Amino acid sequence: DTGSAAAVPIDDVDIAYVTPVTIGTPPQTLQLDFDTGSSDLWVFSSHTPASQVRGQEIYSPNKSSTAKLLEGHTWSITYGDGSASRGNVYVDNFTVGGLSVAQQAVQTAQQVSSSFTSETNIDGLLGLGFSTLNTVSPKSQLTFFDNAKASLDSPVFTVDLKAQAAGTYDFGFIDKAKYTGEITYVPVNTNPGYWTFTSSGYAVGSGSFSSQSITGIADTGTSLVYLPTAIVTAYYRQVSGATNSRNYGGYVFPCSSALPTFTFGVGDARFTIPSSYISYSPIAPGSSTCFGGLQSSSGLGINIWGDVALKAAFVVFNGANPPTIGWAKK
Numbered sequence: 020d021t022g023s024a025a026a027v028p029i030d031d032v033d034i035a036y037v038t039p040v041t042i043g044t045p046p047q048t049l050q051l052d053f054d055t056g057s058s059d060l061w062v063f064s065s066h067t068p069a070s071q072v073r074g075q076e077i078y079s080p081n082k083s084s085t086a087k088l089l090e091g092h093t094w095s096i097t098y099g100d101g102s103a104s105r106g107n108v109y110v111d112n113f114t115v116g117g118l119s120v121a122q123q124a125v126q127t128a129q130q131v132s133s134s135f136t137s138e139t140n141i142d143g144l145l146g147l148g149f150s151t152l153n154t155v156s157p158k159s160q161l162t163f164f165d166n167a168k169a170s171l172d173s174p175v176f177t178v179d180l181k182a183q184a185a186g187t188y189d190f191g192f193i194d195k196a197k198y199t200g201e202i203t204y205v206p207v208n209t210n211p212g213y214w215t216f217t218s219s220g221y222a223v224g225s226g227s228f229s230s231q232s233i234t235g236i237a238d239t240g241t242s243l244v245y246l247p248t249a250i251v252t253a254y255y256r257q258v259s260g261a262t263n264s265r266n267y268g269g270y271v272f273p274c275s276s277a278l279p280t281f282t283f284g285v286g287d288a289r290f291t292i293p294s295s296y297i298s299y300s301p302i303a304p305g306s307s308t309c310f311g312g313l314q315s316s317s318g319l320g321i322n323i324w325g326d327v328a329l330k331a332a333f334v335v336f337n338g339a340n341p342p343t344i345g346w347a348k349k
């Protein structure tokens with residue numbers, strides 16, 4: 020089997036991307052944020068208090084003839100940005116872009132934090148991390164990818180995110196039309212449960228490439244790129260008026276300042292993030308102060324290659340044994 024579904028930016032700065040999925044019988048369509056940084060599949064549902072729902076599509080298991088409650092199972096998750104949700108668990112038919120899983124664990128929200136309520140374009144998350152991270156108790160559940168893997172032509176999914184345009188998540192195949200040149204594969208460390216790999220170094224603008232190992236995670240659920248402070252300060256030293264603002268929680272600069280590109284290495288390959296991706300967004304609508312798409316990871320304890328980096332490449336998440344991750348230009 021294979022599947023292919025669109026990844027659509029939810030706003031004008033690509034803060035996140037959503038992908039349509041169908042759940043149950045008859046099919047209920049929701050827009051989920053596919054997140055390689057977590058491993059829970061959870062949805063706004065008929066169990067979510069009305070006061071916490073603001074226009075999101077909901078999944079109603081009682082309207083699905085194939086839904087079954089997973090007795091006594093609950094889940095609770097808190098993300099890096101402090102957002103959180105928790106609830107019960109059903110199993111039901113689940114389809115992404117023509118690829119179906121019959122008994123997928125669908126975690127229904129009984130409680131979501133205010134940031135989820137206010138994010139009206141996200142109806143839930145679909146975790147594409149390793150199933151070891153799943154929070155369902157007493158028995159943890161498998162991700163959609165792990166459930167589908169055995170039936171896939173090839174045990175892979177690929178990510179092709181675009182700036183202000185619809186990209187794709189493909190399952191089970193690698194579409195040669197989506198990239199140019201070769202795919203450079205590097206090992207993945209599955210220990211923490213994320214797609215953790217080691218970049219071979221970086222360059223700021225047209226400066227020389229600094230070869231060094233930068234271990235981090237490829238995370239579709241994180242908007243920005245978070246790297247070691249030394250790298251980030253070297254970058255913003257080239258941006259006139261840039262300051263690391265405690266007030267705004269990161270590097271900001273005059274929107275009129277010229278920004279260099281940022282190049283990162285994967286093995287011998289080099290990927291350049293255009294300046295436009297790093298001039299992330301005005302700190303408030305109409306402001307002339309902009310927030311950077313490259314920020315320090317010092318507060319996180321982990322380096323994160325989020326959407327700002329993923330948009331600059333075609334990425335293969337290879338779920339074979341052992342797993343690897345492949346990067347190609349596009």
Ligand SMILES: CSC[C@H](NC(=O)[C@H](Cc1ccccc1)OC(=O)N1CCC(N)CC1)C(=O)N[C@@H](CC1CCCCC1)[C@@H](O)Cn1ccccc1=O
Pocket residue numbers: 034035052054055056057097098099100101102138144213238239240241242243245310319323325
């Ligand atoms: C540096 S972990 C911060 C990161 N959350 C972000 O990247 C959010 C994304 C967002 C924001 C607003 C609307 C929609 C989406 O965006 C910002 O935080 N931004 C963008 C806008 C900027 N002005 C400020 C900084 C984050 O927790 N991701 C997790 C998945 C997210 C959770 C929130 C909803 C969307 C999916 C996850 O993969 C991060 N993970 C990764 C590994 C381990 C644990 C863990 O939990």
